[in-house]
Structures are given as structure tokens and as C-alpha cells.
Amino acid sequence: MVDIEKANKEAFDRLLAARPVLVGMGKAIDVIPGMKKNMILHAGPPITWDRMCGPQRGAVIGALIYEGMAKDEKEAEEIAASGEIEFSPCHHHQAVGPMAGIVSPSMPVYILENETFGNKAYATMNEGLGKVLRMGAYGPDVIAHLKWMEEVMYPAMDKAIRYLKKIDLKNIIAQALHMGDELHNRNKGATSLFFRQIAPAMVKTSDANTVEEVLKFIDSNDHTFLNLSMPAAKVSLDPARNIEGSTMVVALARNGTDFGIQVSGMGDEWFTAPAPVPPNALYFPGFTKEDANPDIGDSAIMETAGLGGFAIGAAPAIVQFVGGTPQDGLNKTLSMYEITIGENNVYQVPYLNFRGTPTGIDIRKVVEKNLPPFIDTGIAHKKPGIGQVGAGLVDAPMDVFKKAVIAFAKKYS
Amino acid sequence: MRKISDLFKQELKVINIGLLSFKESLDDVGVKVIQVDWRPPAGGDQEVMDALKKLLGK
Numbered sequence: 001m002v003d004i005e006k007a008n009k010e011a012f013d014r015l016l017a018a019r020p021v022l023v024g025m026g027k028a029i030d031v032i033p034g035m036k037k038n039m040i041l042h043a044g045p046p047i048t049w050d051r052m053c054g055p056q057r058g059a060v061i062g063a064l065i066y067e068g069m070a071k072d073e074k075e076a077e078e079i080a081a082s083g084e085i086e087f088s089p090c091h092h093h094q095a096v097g098p099m100a101g102i103v104s105p106s107m108p109v110y111i112l113e114n115e116t117f118g119n120k121a122y123a124t125m126n127e128g129l130g131k132v133l134r135m136g137a138y139g140p141d142v143i144a145h146l147k148w149m150e151e152v153m154y155p156a157m158d159k160a161i162r163y164l165k166k167i168d169l170k171n172i173i174a175q176a177l178h179m180g181d182e183l184h185n186r187n188k189g190a191t192s193l194f195f196r197q198i199a200p201a202m203v204k205t206s207d208a209n210t211v212e213e214v215l216k217f218i219d220s221n222d223h224t225f226l227n228l229s230m231p232a233a234k235v236s237l238d239p240a241r242n243i244e245g246s247t248m249v250v251a252l253a254r255n256g257t258d259f260g261i262q263v264s265g266m267g268d269e270w271f272t273a274p275a276p277v278p279p280n281a282l283y284f285p286g287f288t289k290e291d292a293n294p295d296i297g298d299s300a301i302m303e304t305a306g307l308g309g310f311a312i313g314a315a316p317a318i319v320q321f322v323g324g325t326p327q328d329g330l331n332k333t334l335s336m337y338e339i340t341i342g343e344n345n346v347y348q349v350p351y352l353n354f355r356g357t358p359t360g361i362d363i364r365k366v367v368e369k370n371l372p373p374f375i376d377t378g379i380a381h382k383k384p385g386i387g388q389v390g391a392g393l394v395d396a397p398m399d400v401f402k403k404a405v406i407a408f409a410k411k412y413s
Numbered sequence: 414m415r416k417i418s419d420l421f422k423q424e425l426k427v428i429n430i431g432l433l434s435f436k437e438s439l440d441d442v443g444v445k446v447i448q449v450d451w452r453p454p455a456g457g458d459q460e461v462m463d464a465l466k467k468l469l470g471k
Contacts, residue, residue: 001470367461402461405464
């Protein structure tokens with residue numbers, strides 16, 4: 001049997017050594033590796049149109065209308081079902097996408113670099129909350145907002161980022177954990193810190209009206225930084241992939257139908273199980289658990305990197321929204337040390353005497369302790385076209401870890 | 414046997430592993446008890462436990 005401890009130390013050390021920075025923006029078709037004109041990227045493990053959940057279908061419909069490939073919902077559904085469109089997971093293209101995670105060729109994306117290893121990662125800009133494409137909405141207002149993001153926000157952001165040359169995201173994430181963020185469901189502190197960096201550069205590089213419009217939007221959207229924290233986690237985790245003999249998880253991802261994981265020592269293989277509906281959630285007025293789609297999005301990359309639910313002890317406000325106490329959040333974070341390889345040397349939980357966040361999920365520990373990773377997440381309506389209905393807390397399904405342990409033992413024994 | 418008898422004459426401080434109902438019964442009669450959140454490895458699945466043993470070098 002291979003030396004798993006040594007392999008895991010290598011994977012863990014690589015994750016901790018990452019230095020994620022934002023270096024620019026570009027159109028998906030121009031910058032994302034392997035992107036094609038007829039390709040749509042999606043969150044989670046691989047899936048076909050016929051198995052896609054409502055919100056992911058809704059977001060595909062919206063993307064086809066946005067791209068000008070379909071004039072309406074009916075035509076978009078026909079194209080999506082025809083086989084003309086190639087669907088591919090974001091994770092197969094060094095990208096991540098929240099919720100439905102749809103990325104189409106014309107969409108502008110952030111370009112991140114891991115300065116330690118030189119690898120890159122990509123993600124779209126965050127659209128805000130409620131009726132948005134990533135939650136499965138595709139009405140005219142959703143498409144108009146996406147067009148505004150492409151035509152007004154993207155050029156302004158791009159110019160400001162290039163003026164600054166780079167923005168150090170590790171630094172922002174570390175500070176935000178001290179400001180009540182866990183970087184998955186709460187990005188208020190990180191968005192504020194990002195705003196302080198981007199605003200002066202935007203004033204320097206764009207006209208006053210554009211600056212006002214874009215900065216007002218960033219200010220109104222506390223989740224602006226989610227679409228930076230996610231690729232920051234992705235670009236940090238990717239160098240820990242493909243380490244022979246490592247049982248460290250390098251991706252937790254959901255497409256709203258399946259929950260999937262990838263393990264460093266198991267190459268690009270996905271281990272999947274049905275995605276669960278978050279059992280503990282706060283729903284927007286007028287919505288209930290009956291409306292909820294099963295767990296969806298690449299955003300569990302945050303937990304994979306030791307943030308999000310793993311750092312919920314740093315974010316009491318997130319626990320409060322489902323009726324929990326700060327102690328409940330700390331207990332959740334403390335329990336995640338049971339299933340991780342070590343503690344982060346930069347990302348800390350202030351209320352645990354600045355202890356490093358539990359980092360590097362070990363499939364062996366998850367199965368031995370029978371303790372699944374804990375995720376805090378947004379919830380989309382199960383039908384296409386509606387959007388977000390709430391937010392909640394969910395455990396990863398144990399079956400994916402059991403399958404991974406069996407496959408790992410088979411490969412290496 | 415005598416030592417055991419002495420134990421029950423003192424105030425009991427109990428650590429309970431496993432079934433929560435044992436803890437609740439002690440709670441009902443005012444005995445201090447700490448519940449350990451323990452679950453059977455792999456949920457008791459033998460195939461997974463066999464694979465896990467290989468990975469843990471047991």
C-alpha cells in the first residue's frame with residue numbers, strides 16, 4: 001500500500017502554500033481552457049440535459065437566450081435537447097460556478113492565478129440575489145441584467161483590475177474571517193474589502209457615470225465576493241490534484257441532481273450520490289421546503305478548502321438565520337477538525353483563539369467517524385424560471401465517501 | 414465487588430457513548446452525564462469497513 005500519510009501531507013502543504021490573486025478578466029470563449037462556441041459549462045459532476053434539475057435547466061435556457069442562440073424558452077429547450085450543445089462541468093475547465101453554475105461562451109469571467117504554482121481558475125461575476133440566472137431564472141429582466149454586466153460592468157472591472165495589476169485574494173479572505181464572513185453564505189466583509197481596492201482604480205480608469213453604476217451595484221450585492229472566493233478556493237486546490245496515494249478531497253460539487261466528490265489520488269473520477277435537500281433552512285416569505293431543489297452548485301469548493309461551513313464558527317450571523325447560536329456554529333467548526341488533515345496557517349477562526357480553519361477533507365476520516373462534511377448553502381426553487389427561495393445547512397451524503405474509499409482501496413491494494 | 418458498591422455510594426459522573434436514551438434516563442434522575450457523539454465507523458457497512466482498514470493500515 002502506498003504511503004497515504006506522506007501523500008496527504010504533500011496535498012495539504014500544496015493547498016496551504018497557494019497564493020490566489022485576481023489578475024484580470026476575459027470572455028469565457030477566449031480564456032477558459034477547452035471552451036467551445038457550442039459549449040455550456042455547469043456546476044457539479046457531469047450531467048446530461050435529460051437529468052438536469054429545474055434551476056439548472058432554467059439557467060441553460062437563459063444562457064441560450066443571452067447568447068442569441070434561442071429567441072425564447074421553447075426554442076432554447078429544443079436546442080438544449082437536440083444534442084447541438086455540449087454540456088461540460090466547470091471543474092473540467094479550471095472553473096467553478098455557484099448554484100446552476102452556468103457559463104456560456106460570451107460571459108465575462110474573472111481570471112485568477114495561484115502565484116505559487118502558476119495555475120489559473122475562472123468564474124463569472126456575481127449577479128446579486130433573488131431572480132438571477134444561477135438560481136434558474138431567465139426572464140427578460142435577468143437577461144437584461146446579464147447584458148448590463150457584460151457591456152458596462154465587465155469593461156469597468158477589467159480596466160480597474162488591470163490598472164491594479166493584481167488583487168491579493170488570500171489577504172482579503174484572511175481578513176474577512178475576522179469580520180464575520182465564512183466566505184460561502186456570508187461575503188459581506190470580503191465584498192467591502194474588495195470594494196475598497198477596486199473603487200479608486202475604477203475612478204481612475206472609467207467615466208463617472210459608469211463608476212457610479214458599477215460601484216452602486218457592488219455595494220448593493222454582499223455576494224459580489226462569492227464569485228472570487230470560489231475561484232480562489234479552486235485555484236488553491238487544483239495543485240493538490242493527482243497526488244498518487246492522497247485521500248484528500250479536491251472537489252465537493254453538486255449539479256442539483258447528483259452530489260459529487262473528486263479525490264486527489266483518484267484522478268478525475270467522480271464519486272456521486274443523489275443530492276440532498278437542505279433539511280435545516282430559512283425560506284423567503286411564501287416559500288417552503290416543498291419548493292426547494294436538492295443541493296446545487298460548485299460553491300462547496302469553499303468547504304473543500306476549509307472555509308464555508310467549516311469556518312462557520314467565524315460567522316455567527318449565518319447560524320442565526322436558521323435559529324442557531326454562536327456556540328452551534330463553533331461546535332460545527334470543531335467537529336470538522338475530526339475529518340480534516342490539518343489546520344490552515346492563514347485562515348483563522350477568531351473565537352477559537354485564532355485557531356486555523358479545519359482544512360483538507362480526508363475520505364478515510366469521514367468514513368471512519370461516519371461524520372459528513374457540513375455545508376452552508378443557497379437554495380434554488382425546484383422549477384426553472386423562479387430563482388432563489390432561501391438558504392440553509394446541509395451535510396454531504398455519506399455514500400460518496402464510502403464509494404471513494406472502496407475505489408481507493410481497490411486501486412492501491 | 415466492594416469497590417463497585419463504594420462507587421455507587423458516591424456522586425456519579427457518567428460518560429455515555431452511543432445510545433442517547435441511556436443519557437436521557439440518567440438526566441431524568443439528576444445524574445451528571447456527558448454524551449459522546451460516537452457513530453459506528455462506515456455506519457456499520459462491512460464492505461466499506463474492510464476497504465477502510467486497508468487505507469488505515471489496520
